[in-house]
Amino acid sequence: MTGAPQWQDAVARGLDAAIADYRRDNPGSARYRETAADVLPGGGTRSSYHFAPFPLVLACGSGDRVSDVDGRTRLDLNANFGVSVHGHGFAPIVEAVRAQSERGFCFAAPNPLEAELARRICERVPSIELLRFTSSGTEAVMAALSVARAFTGRRRVAKLHGGYHGSSDFGTANGPGSAPDLGSNSARAAAVPADILPLSVDEPDRLVASLREAADDLAAVVVEPVQGAAGLIQVPPELLARIRSVTQELGILLIFDEVMMFRMHRGGVQSMLGLRPDLTVLGKLIGGGLPVGAFGGRADIMGLFDPFREGAIRLAGTYNGNPMTMAAGIACLDALEEADFTRMDHLAQALAGAGNAVLARRVVPASIVAAGGFFCLHALPRPARSHAQLLQQDQALHRLLHLGLINEGVLVTPTGMGVVSTRTGPAEVDEFGAALERVLARYLRPAQA
Ligand SMILES: Cc1ncc(COP(=O)(O)O)c(C=O)c1O
Incomplete structure (x- = not known):
C-alpha cells in the first residue's frame, strides 16, 4: 500500500468501517452514553477513558478478560492503565x-x-x-x-x-x-x-x-x-x-x-x-x-x-x-516478585514482536514499542523517540488500530498503550498478533481496482 493520497483514503475508509462496526456491535454502550449524559458531562467521569464514537462500558472482569454491558468478553490489555497487574478478581x-x-x-x-x-x-x-x-x-x-x-x-x-x-x-x-x-x-x-x-x-x-x-x-x-x-x-x-x-x-x-x-x-x-x-x-x-x-x-x-x-x-x-x-x-x-517483572517484560517484548511482524508483513506504517511489561502502538513508520515526534502520528490510523482491536476482541488504552499482567501467557501474545492480523485484513484492504 503505497502512494500517500491512496493510503490516506484507504485509512479513512477503514476507520469509517471500524466505527460503523463498533457502533453496531455495542448498542448497550451507546445507550448508556446517551442516558448517562443526563447527569455526567458527555456520559462519563474520566477524560482518559473517553474515545469516539463512545467508550465501551464494562460490566465485569475476571482474570485477563473483561465483559461489556452487551455481554461480549475481550482480552483486557488496558488493565486500567496498568493498575490491574494481576488481572481482575485475583x-x-x-x-x-x-x-x-x-x-x-x-x-x-x-x-x-x-x-x-x-x-x-x-x-x-x-x-x-x-x-x-x-x-x-x-x-x-x-x-x-x-x-x-x-x-x-x-x-x-x-x-x-x-x-x-x-x-x-x-x-x-x-x-x-x-x-x-x-x-x-x-x-x-x-x-x-x-x-x-x-x-x-x-x-x-x-x-x-x-x-x-x-x-x-x-x-x-x-x-x-x-x-x-x-x-x-x-x-x-x-x-x-x-x-x-x-x-x-x-x-x-x-x-x-x-x-x-x-x-x-x-x-x-x-x-x-x-x-x-x-x-x-x-x-x-x-x-x-x-x-x-x-x-x-x-x-x-x-x-x-x-x-x-x-x-x-x-x-x-x-x-x-x-x-x-x-x-x-x-x-x-x-504476589509480585523479581521473576514476575522479568516474565512480564519478556511477554510484552514478544507481544510487540508479534504485532510488528504483522504490521511489517502488511506494510502498515506503524510500530509497537515495549518496555518493562508495557507496550505502545505508534502510528509512525518508526517508533517515536520523543513526545514531539509522537505528535506527528497518523491520528486516523491510530484510531483505526485502537477501534479495530476492540472490534477484534482486544482492549488497549485510547493512547494505544497496553500491559501484560501476571495472568498473561504466550497464548495471549498469539491472540494479540492474530487479532491485529484480522484488523488489518478487515479494515486496510487495498482499494478495489
Ligand atoms: C505518571 C503519572 N502521574 C500521575 C498520575 C495521576 O494519578 P491519578 O490518576 O491516580 O491521580 C498518573 C495517572 O495516570 C500518571 O500516569
Whole structure:
C-alpha cells in the first residue's frame, strides 16, 4: 500500500468501517452514553477513558478478560492503565479486601496496615526512607511539590514536556502527558503558570542551562523517566543522569513520578536506571486496584510532615492510608516478585514482536514499542523517540488500530498503550498478533481496482 493520497483514503475508509462496526456491535454502550449524559458531562467521569464514537462500558472482569454491558468478553490489555497487574478478581487481593471489609472500611486513626504497606515500598525502593499515602497520584504529586517548596524555600517547579503528572493544574500545564485524548487540547493546558518551568527533552543543553538560570527560585524538577501517557517514551538515561547531577549541585530537588511506571521493575524505574531521586511519587498498582497515591523519599525532607515537630506541614485526607486500600496493596505487592517483572517484560517484548511482524508483513506504517511489561502502538513508520515526534502520528490510523482491536476482541488504552499482567501467557501474545492480523485484513484492504 503505497502512494500517500491512496493510503490516506484507504485509512479513512477503514476507520469509517471500524466505527460503523463498533457502533453496531455495542448498542448497550451507546445507550448508556446517551442516558448517562443526563447527569455526567458527555456520559462519563474520566477524560482518559473517553474515545469516539463512545467508550465501551464494562460490566465485569475476571482474570485477563473483561465483559461489556452487551455481554461480549475481550482480552483486557488496558488493565486500567496498568493498575490491574494481576488481572481482575485475583484471589489474594479479593480475600484481603473481603477480610478487611468485615473489620471496617475506614477510621480516623492510624491503622497497622499503613506501616505494613509503607515498609514493603521502602524495602523495594531504597531512595524512599519515609513516605505518606494519599488517595490518588494527582494528590501525591501536589503534596510532593508542597514539601519541595517548603524544604527549599523556593517557589518554581520544572517539568519535562511529555510527562503526565495527574489532573491538577500543574499536572496538565505544558501539554499534559500531552498524548491525544489526555487533555493536551484542554484550555488549562494552554496556559503555563509562572511558577512552572517547562523543559524540552529534545534540547538537553538548553534544559540544563534553564535549570542553572532558574536555580535561585527553583524548588524541584519533576520527571517521569519513562513517559507513559506520552507513548512509552524513555527520557534518555544520560540526560536523566545529567539532571540528577546538576540538581544535586544546585540544591534543586529531583522528583521522579513513577505513578504508572513503578510497574516496570520491582524497585521502580529508578532502580533500572541506577539513579536516586530526592522524592518519588507512586500510585496505581501499589493500591492493588483501589484508589491510592503515595510520595516519599529523603527522611530530612519527608520529616517535615512529622506532626511532633514544631511547624510541621499539615497533610490531611479522609482516605489517606485507608485500610481497604492498604490491604489490597499489600496482597498485590506480596504476589509480585523479581521473576514476575522479568516474565512480564519478556511477554510484552514478544507481544510487540508479534504485532510488528504483522504490521511489517502488511506494510502498515506503524510500530509497537515495549518496555518493562508495557507496550505502545505508534502510528509512525518508526517508533517515536520523543513526545514531539509522537505528535506527528497518523491520528486516523491510530484510531483505526485502537477501534479495530476492540472490534477484534482486544482492549488497549485510547493512547494505544497496553500491559501484560501476571495472568498473561504466550497464548495471549498469539491472540494479540492474530487479532491485529484480522484488523488489518478487515479494515486496510487495498482499494478495489
Ligand atoms: C505518571 C503519572 N502521574 C500521575 C498520575 C495521576 O494519578 P491519578 O490518576 O491516580 O491521580 C498518573 C495517572 O495516570 C500518571 O500516569
